[in-house]
Amino acid sequence: MNMIVERSVFYISDGTAITAEVLGHAVMSQFPVDTISVTLPFVENVQRALAVKAQINAICQQSGLRPLVFLSIVTPEVKEIIMQSEGFCQDIVQTLVAPLQQELGIAPAPVVHRTHGLTASNLGKYDARIAAIDYTLAHDDGISLRGLEDAQVILLGVSRCGKTPTSLYLAMQFGVKAANYPFIADDMDNLKLPAALRPFQHKLFGLTIDPERLAAIRQERAENTRYASLRQCRMEVGEVEALFRTQQIRYLNSTNYSVEEIATKILDIMGLNRRMF
């Protein structure tokens, strides 16, 4: 019997390791190998680095395979320890910095915790992010139709088409104040744009979804109800899409997209700025 030996992959950072993890995962997904992933954030000092090095070396010893290491560590003496392990190490930031140094003719000046850190200089921007989250929560699911003049986008759609996760992602990732408003079953007999939304036509953005996928999502929450029936889902989606078209509201079918993709497409289509935090 053959034994499949899985290759160990480490994502290591002195920060959250979110970037190392996302990028390293994209790289690894191109290779048809079985892997075991370990993410190690906050590797910030020599002591912790030595422990990580020992962990990498032990796996190398046991499996006879060099672990693959994606790392992002700024402090040279901490990074050097990991680089001297038995792992196959790639520094995800430095790999791109070195060629740029030549192009720019300037030496790089490394900064610790640059990606997802909080500093005095970005505190104001950070407060704007929290304000966007607060706004979005207060204007989720049509809770409040007051203060819509402060919204940067107002998402419309039937129940469970993805409005809430998209709104929260827009606020969290991009600092966008996103309200959302649901069309419910009772609205369907004579579907109109609510009067409160009409002054904000230019901020409206519709989300739609395939009725089959919608029915499957609703079944998870309310099995064997009219709400979750395919017939009801078809009717609601049909009515709402017709409204989007007659009112000339831009819209997107969310069925085959992740929250990240939907949010990014909305920014792109609406011409909204992407902030970074």
Add this chain to the structure above:
Amino acid sequence: MNMIVERSVFYISDGTAITAEVLGHAVMSQFPVDTISVTLPFVENVQRALAVKAQINAICQQSGLRPLVFLSIVTPEVKEIIMQSEGFCQDIVQTLVAPLQQELGIAPAPVVHRTHGLTASNLGKYDARIAAIDYTLAHDDGISLRGLEDAQVILLGVSRCGKTPTSLYLAMQFGVKAANYPFIADDMDNLKLPAALRPFQHKLFGLTIDPERLAAIRQERAENTRYASLRQCRMEVGEVEALFRTQQIRYLNSTNYSVEEIATKILDIMGLNRRMF
């Protein structure tokens, strides 16, 4: 008078461009140069790529400086068009793939939209993410103390110490079901752990914050109130920290950390799994 010419930086992807933007930004932050950033997501076809190439070349022509380009595009013919522009192009994924190909002795098999895409194979995981967001919203700010047995972590702290953004980030980024419970001013005379939380001692995690920062945050919302006074903030933080210590609840001071850092530290300390979406 000297004119400062800003260097143009492009973050280009056939997907959301979130990874290109975050990583490229980390790289650029190491160089003391003034830049103008342009992020271009969904560069998926030849036509769009040709338009982007023209945009890069026009800037090069006008400024006399090659734009710096961080890209992540899988389809070879689309990518090749950007690579042939006048920009200084670096492929953030391929740069790490090539050395790995040698180490692994396997040819890579590129996959479009690998990072933030939605496919049949990750739909189940994706539903778990949405379920975590639903759970977290339903258990925000002590709204419901039912179903806490399903929580993976329950955050505790005073009003405006960062519980809600942290809970939402845990759900959105890591698929963690995170409840949170606020201690309010009225609780302070005889601060105790609510009976409903006691069975879940092992899931509790405290957030605290410097009183000065807390007062500044509260002033933004309720200027010149007792709620926002430094004296009140000092008292609340003191009482709650004392409770965390006597009840042996692990806790973290959120003052100098971003939402990403707080969330990642909580996962790390609680030993919770990081999922990726």
